[in-house]
Amino acid sequence: MHNKQIAAALLELADLLEISGENAFKVNAYRRASRTVENCRFPIAKQLDRLEELPGIGKGTAGVIEELVAAGSIGMLEELKSTLPPGLPELLKLPGLGPRSVHTLYKELDIKNMDELKEAAEKQKIRSLPGFGPKKEQKILEAIAQVQNRPERRLLHEALFVASHLAEQLKDEEEVLQMELAGSLRRRKETIKDIDFVIATVSPVELGRKIVRLPVVTEIIGQGETKVSVRVNVEGIEMGADFRLVTPAQFASALHHFTGSKEHNVRIRQRAKKYGLKVSEYGIFNSETDETMTFADEREFFAALDLPWIAPELREDRGEMERAEQDNLPGLIRPEEIRGDLHMHTLYSDGADSIKNMALAAKARGYEYIAITDHSVSLKVAGGLSVEELMEQWAEIERINAELEGIVILKGVEMDILPDGRLDYPDEILARMDFVIASIHSRFNQDEEAMTKRIIQAMENPYVNMIAHPTGRLLLRRDPYSVDVDRIFQAAKETGTILELNSNPHRLDLNDELIKKAKEEYGLTFAINTDAHSTAELGNIAYGVATARRGWLEPKDVLNTLPLHELLQRLKQKTGKSKAENGK
DNA sequence: GCCGTTTTCGGCCCGACTGTTTTCAGTCG
Structure with a gap:
């Protein structure tokens, strides 16, 4: 049993205990234990004797985890699940409804799920409950409608766009003395629920009035002396935004x-x-x-x-x-330390700009090098290149390299890993490339064993330098494919293969947690690339660097912080080593 | 349920806002 599974069981236990009216500190103790388990570096199921070393885990929780590992389930949890309807935890997602309210609704009105809650509210049965009233009943109906219609979270780049619009609208107001983005957006999480601003002002009431009157505000959620909470719609992107109004000293x-x-x-x-x-x-x-x-x-x-x-x-x-x-924080990578982008597409396959324009845009960003990595022959929908087309492209790259100063274009490819693990070009072609990316664009539904083997087989090819978007997820749209990340990381370590941190805000793949794990447990090297399909998308590197920082990466962990000659040397290492091994 | 530089019991992070109340509980971040 993996640590993640144990953590999930503890979290579920906490949720159900909370609804059943258990002491809040006890509930919190299980939440904390869940978190500790999730972040634990060793496999807990295999080292149960070390459980009580972990912070927040004492005799009680240790017993629960031992039971879970031994029996596959937790008696207390199963008991709770049999007495509490399965539809109750989802009610906690409704804004304004917490565990106490859900408990009351269940006990007093026998409300067991979202549908029954909606019906009771429509029939005005809720307003007579103690602690409830007509307004709360109305809020519940609105909350249900919202949860059903409105996306829960937004992508990082969308939230930043909305936030920059709001900042633009407010920055010149005389009441605004200082303004900064806060919340998960400042922490650069990959998806964002609400935008938070902190504003220093000496006239919070006047400023609050101006905020709620902004043209993009569609709804006022709350308005007090120190906090204004609204919904906004900026060019079709609807989100919540909170403004905290404090004095300059605070x-x-x-x-x-x-x-x-x-x-x-x-x-x-x-x-x-x-x-x-x-x-x-x-x-x-x-x-x-x-x-x-x-x-x-x-x-x-x-x-x-x-x-x-x-x-x-x-x-x-x-x-x-x-x-x-310990005064030992990592020296996190900074955007200006990126010296080149090793994954991008051009008109040759499904990109929107020419090789030369991509190179000029990269040079304008201050890069020393780029790799042109169009799709390979099998990916028909993206205009994958035949070997003949690839030769034409190389000739063009050589011409442009001769013409342009200050930037070097590497010959590369983003090559499909076929469903059976074979690669899309023969080794003779790959041997002539500067940078070979392998990635998966088909048959995402293979089982974990097949998918893991498929990727490992690609890594074992001596010419494959990097695996792009290693888990294949699309944020808020498609789950990662099932792969055994530990085996992938181990294979990457053994073969010297680079893993990508794809900066496309829909991907951010590998994600922050996997990056941190791969670095700390396997010592892997990463490349932060944009996978740009146009010159404008080269700017997406900012999201990749932000995610890298969330994964604790330092410049030394990132391939494309190297100057060109060192980069080329590092790429040769894999080929040389694997060739020697193949020769045995 | 966990924990100890106020240590084996009595705390556990802190404050604003809302809607319900008439002094506060619940929720949220």
Whole structure:
């Protein structure tokens, strides 16, 4: 049993306990344990004796996990599932409905799922319950309609687009003294639910009025002295947006607080408490001196807790607090350290721009090199290149390389891994390429064993330098294909194959968590590429670098931070090594 | 249920907003 499965069972247990009215701290204890298990570096099922070493896991939870591993299920969880209707946990997703309300609705009105909740609200049965009223009943109906119609989350690039529009609308208002993006968007999560802004102002009420009157605002969710919460629609992208209005002195603390994550903030407050300090969005309160400290910027805020500044992308409680306490945070990769892009398409296959224009756009970005990697022959829908077409393309690349100064174009390909694991071009052709990408574009539904073997077989080819978008997911649209990532990572390590971090905001593949795992447990090297199909898409590199930072990558982990000559040397390593092994 | 530089019991992160109340519980981030 994998750690992820154990973590999921503990989380389910917590959800059901919460609805059943169990003590909130107990519920939270299981949530924390779930998180610990998920982040645990060793396979828990194989080392049960080490369970109680883990923070947040004591006798009780250890017993539950042992039972789960031994019997495949948890008695308490099965018991809860048999007494609580399966449709209750989904009610927690409705904004405004928490565990207490769901519990009351079930006990008093026997409401067991979304449909029954909707019916009861329409018949006005809910308003008479204790703690409920007509407004809450109405909100429930609205929430159900929203959940059914509205996408839960938005992609990173869409959320950034909406946020930049809002910032543009507000930045020149006289009440706005300082404004920063906060929340999961500042942490650059791959999908975003709401946009958060923190604004320093001395006239919050006036500013609040201006915000709710912005033309893009479609609905006012809440409006108080320190918080304005609205729905906005910017060019068809509808999202929630929260604005936190604070004084200039409070700004740095508020920015930290509303950047989160929640889990990171809990750790910060726990640490503060050890120093006799109390952290809130308004500052750090010293109960001994009865003083509240405020800060000029976040760096000062962290310094007050004897910590170095922690980059927003790291603030997920995935080990950053421990590393900060040791003053040993990673030196995260920065966008300007990317020296080239190794995955892009042109008019030869399904791209929108010529080789020369892609090269000029890359040069304008300050790159030293690019690899042109059009699709291979089997991918008919994308205009995959025959060997003859490939030869024509190489001739053109050579002409442009001779003509252009300051940028080098590498001959590459994004070659399909066929369903049986074979590759789409013969080795003689691959041997003449500078950069060979292998990737999967067909038969996504193969089982885990077949898919894993398929990818590993491609990695074992001495000419394959990189696997592109290794899990094949499309965010909010298509799940990753089933692969055994541990076996893939192990094979990448043994063959010296690079794994891609695809910067397309629909992909971001590998994702942040897998990147971190692959780096920490296997020491792999990555390439951050855009897979651009036009010159404009070269700009997507920003999303890839952001995800790399969330995966704790440093420049040394990333192939395309190398200068060209070092890059070429690194690529030769695989071919040389594998050829020698093949010769045995 | 977990945990200990106020240690084996009594806490557990903190505050705003809403809708229900008439002093507060529930929810949210």
